[in-house]
Amino acid sequence: MGTSAVGYLLAFAAGVSFVFQQAVNSNLRLEIGSAWWAGFVSYLGGTAVMFIAALALREPFPSIAAAAEAPAMSWTGGIFGAVYIAISIILLPKLGAATVIALIVAGQMIGSIAFDHFGLFGLPVHHVTAARLAGALFLLVGTTLVRY
Structure with a gap:
């Protein structure tokens, strides 16, 4: 299997993973009564996994200088992610x-x-x-x- 085939399979798996994420987030919302806390739990779990992966892969911590030079827009990804997570959590049981x-x-x-x-x-x-x-x-x- 070539590199592009592996990439395609990984992208497909990410799509399936997304459906799992939305389903468990939606279930958690119904169980705890809050889309916002369910989204928070989702991001907290994702943050923990990314932190552990960065440590396990021995990724160097970003330098303060590099972080300071990054454009402000580069720091807003979580905001956009929160929008789609919240919308998904709210709409999944309805639609x-x-x-x-x-x-x-x-x-x-x-x-x-x-x-x-x-x-x-x-x-x-x-x-x-x-x-x-x-x-x-x-x-x-x-x-x-x-x-x-």
């Missing part, structure tokens, strides 16, 4: 996992095509093509069909 995940993936696809096309946040430019637009359209059609 179902397939619909919520399909809508999230559709939003990610449309957003990523725009980010690629304009090279936003330093991403390499990958211009919109008819094939990419067709793929996004099929994804939107699939999102609609998954709802029924």
Whole structure:
């Protein structure tokens, strides 16, 4: 199996992992009565795993100088993550996992095509093509069909 095949399988596994995350977060919300505390627990667990992985892999701690030079926007990833975690936790019991995940993936696809096309946040430019637009359209059609 080539490197790209392994990468594809890992990306697929990350997608399945995302569904697990949303399902357990949604269950925790119902069990403890708070989407916000369920999201906090999710991030706390993720923070612990990332910290342990960084230590296990002997990653050096970032220097204060490098951290200070990073643009402010680079520090906001958790905010955007909190938005999608909270929305997922709240909507999953109402719309179902397939619909919520399909809508999230559709939003990610449309957003990523725009980010690629304009090279936003330093991403390499990958211009919109008819094939990419067709793929996004099929994804939107699939999102609609998954709802029924």
